[in-house]
Amino acid sequence: MDTLAVDLARFQFAFTVSFHIIFPAFTIGLASFLAVLEGLWLKTGQDKYIQLYKYWIKIFAISFGMGVVSGIVLSYQFGTNWSVFADKTGPILGPLMGYEVFTAFFLEAGFLGVMLFGMERVGKKIHFMSTCVVAFGTFLSAFWILSVNSWMQTPTGYSINEAGQFIPEDWFAIVFNPSFPYRLVHMLFAAYLTTAFVVAAVGAYHLLKSPKNPLARTMFSMAMWMAAIVTPLQIIAGDMHGLNTLEHQPAKVAAMEGHFETHQGAPLILFGIPDEENKKVDYALEIPKLGSLILTHDLNGEVKGLDAFPDDQHPPVSIVFWSFRIMVAIGFGMLAIGLFSLWLRKRKTLYQTTWFLKICTLFGPAGFIAVLAGWITTEVGRQPYTVYGLLTTADSASPIDAAAISVSLTAFIVVYFIVFGCGFFYLLRLMRKSPSRYEQPLDTRLPDGSDAHPATHSNHLP
Numbered sequence: 001m002d003t004l005a006v007d008l009a010r011f012q013f014a015f016t017v018s019f020h021i022i023f024p025a026f027t028i029g030l031a032s033f034l035a036v037l038e039g040l041w042l043k044t045g046q047d048k049y050i051q052l053y054k055y056w057i058k059i060f061a062i063s064f065g066m067g068v069v070s071g072i073v074l075s076y077q078f079g080t081n082w083s084v085f086a087d088k089t090g091p092i093l094g095p096l097m098g099y100e101v102f103t104a105f106f107l108e109a110g111f112l113g114v115m116l117f118g119m120e121r122v123g124k125k126i127h128f129m130s131t132c133v134v135a136f137g138t139f140l141s142a143f144w145i146l147s148v149n150s151w152m153q154t155p156t157g158y159s160i161n162e163a164g165q166f167i168p169e170d171w172f173a174i175v176f177n178p179s180f181p182y183r184l185v186h187m188l189f190a191a192y193l194t195t196a197f198v199v200a201a202v203g204a205y206h207l208l209k210s211p212k213n214p215l216a217r218t219m220f221s222m223a224m225w226m227a228a229i230v231t232p233l234q235i236i237a238g239d240m241h242g243l244n245t246l247e248h249q250p251a252k253v254a255a256m257e258g259h260f261e262t263h264q265g266a267p268l269i270l271f272g273i274p275d276e277e278n279k280k281v282d283y284a285l286e287i288p289k290l291g292s293l294i295l296t297h298d299l300n301g302e303v304k305g306l307d308a309f310p311d312d313q314h315p316p317v318s319i320v321f322w323s324f325r326i327m328v329a330i331g332f333g334m335l336a337i338g339l340f341s342l343w344l345r346k347r348k349t350l351y352q353t354t355w356f357l358k359i360c361t362l363f364g365p366a367g368f369i370a371v372l373a374g375w376i377t378t379e380v381g382r383q384p385y386t387v388y389g390l391l392t393t394a395d396s397a398s399p400i401d402a403a404a405i406s407v408s409l410t411a412f413i414v415v416y417f418i419v420f421g422c423g424f425f426y427l428l429r430l431m432r433k434s435p436s437r438y439e440q441p442l443d444t445r446l447p448d449g450s451d452a453h454p455a456t457h458s459n460h461l462p
Contacts, residue, residue: 008402015412018375020067022371023064024071025191025194029191029196030198033056035132037049037053038131048218049218058430061112061116062427063427064112069419073412081400084396089386092158093152096147096148097145104139107133111134111137146184147175147184152387153183153382155389157174182240185241189237190370192230194368197223200219200360201361201362202219202431203221204361206434208357224338227338228339228342231335232338243295249382249388250304250309255316257291258281258317259304263291265288265301269284274318315381315384323373323376326373
C-alpha cells in the first residue's frame with residue numbers, strides 16, 4: 001500500500017474519531033451531573049435541582065445520540081481501511097469491544113428510555129436508579145474502550161501465532177495493562193472537567209443576562225466547585241500518566257518535551273519551534289534542569305532524547321510537541337479559574353464579577369479542545385505503530401488505492417459538517433434558552449392553605 005493511501009486512511013480515521021471523542025467526553029460527565037442533580041432533589045426536596053435536571057436532560061439526549069452515530073462509523077473503518085489491523089488484533093480487541101457493547105451500551109440504551117420518558121411513569125427511586133445506571137454505563141463504556149486503546153499502547157498478556165495474529169494468553173493482563181489505570185483516571189477527570197466548564201459557560205452566560213437567575217447561579221456554583229476540586233487532581237493524574245509513558249514509551253515523551261538529544265539534567269522547554277530536519281528546537285524558551293526534575297524527580301536525572309531511537313521510530317515531533325502544550329496550557333487555565341472562583345466565593349461576588357463570567361463563557365469549549373489535544377498527543381505520539389513496538393501503521397492498512405479513500409474521506413467531511421453542524425447548532429439553541437423557563441409557577445395557594453389549581457403544580461412536586 002502506497003504512503004499516500006496510508007496517510008489518507010490515517011487522516012480519515014483521525015477526522016471521524018475527533019468528531020466522536022468529544023461526545024463521550026461530554027456525556028460521561030453530564031450523565032454523572034444528572035445523577036447528582038436528581039440525587040440532591042430526592043435528598044433535599046429543593047425544586048431547583050429537578051428543574052436543572054429537566055434543563056440538561058434534553059442536551060444529554062442529543063449529545064448521546066450524536067455520540068452513538070459517530071461511533072458506529074469508526075467500527076466500519078476497521079473493515080474498510082484497516083482490515084489487516086483488524087485481522088491481526090481481532091482475537092484480542094474484538095472481545096474487548098464486544099464487552100463494551102454487551103455491558104455498557106446495553107445498560108445505556110436499556111435505561112435511557114426510562115431516564116428520558118419515565119419521570120411521570122415510574123417511581124422516583126426507580127427513575128433515579130435509571131439515571132445512575134446510565135451514568136454507570138458511560139463509565140463502563142470508557143473502561144472498555146480505554147482498555148482497548150491502552151493495550152495498543154502497552155501490549156501485554158498475548159502471544160503471536162504463525163499467521164501473525166495476537167492471541168490472548170492472560171485476559172487480566174490484557175485488560176489491566178500497564179498504562180490502563182492512568183489513562184482511565186486521566187480520561188474520566190477530563191470528561192468531568194469538560195462537562196463542568198460547559199455547565200459553567202451556560203450558567204455564566206445566563207448570569208450575564210440575568211444576575212439573579214437562581215438556576216443559573218446553582219449550575220454555575222456547582223461547576224466551579226468541580227473545577228476547583230478536580231483540576232488539581234487531574235494535574236496530579238496527568239503527571240503520573242506522564243511518568244508511566246516515560247517508562248513504556250520514552251520516544252513519545254521525547255517528542256512531547258522537544259528533546260532531540262539525551263540530557264543529564266534536561267531543561268523544560270516551554271515554547272519553541274521544533275526543527276525535525278536539523279533535530280533541534282529553534283527559539284526555545286526553557287527552564288534549566290526542570291524537565292529532569294518533573295520526569296525523573298531528580299535535577300540531574302537522565303531523560304532520553306530522540307537520538308536514542310532509530311529515525312524510523314520517531315513520531316511526528318511538531319504535532320506532538322504543540323498538542324501537548326495546548327493540553328497543558330488549558331489545564332492550568334482551568335486551575336486558575338477554579339482557584340479564583342474560591343476567592344470570589346469567599347468575597348461573595350462569584351455571581352456579580354462580570355469579567356470573570358465572560359471568561360468562563362469563553363472557556364466553555366476549552367475542555368473539548370484539551371481532550372482533542374490530549375488524544376492527538378497520545379495517538380500521534382505512538383507512531384509509527386498501531387500496536388506499540390509490534391505492528392506498524394503501514395502494515396495495518398488495507399490494500400486499497402488512495403483514490404478510493406479520498407472519495408470516502410470527501411464524503412465523510414461533507415456529511416459530518418452538515419449533520420453534526422446541525423446537531424451543534426441545536427445544542428447551542430438549547431443552551432441559550434434560559435433555565436428560568438423551567439422554574440416552578442408562582443404559589444397559588446388560597447388563604448386557608450388549599451391549592452387553588454392542583455393541576456398546575458402536579459408536575460413540579462418532588
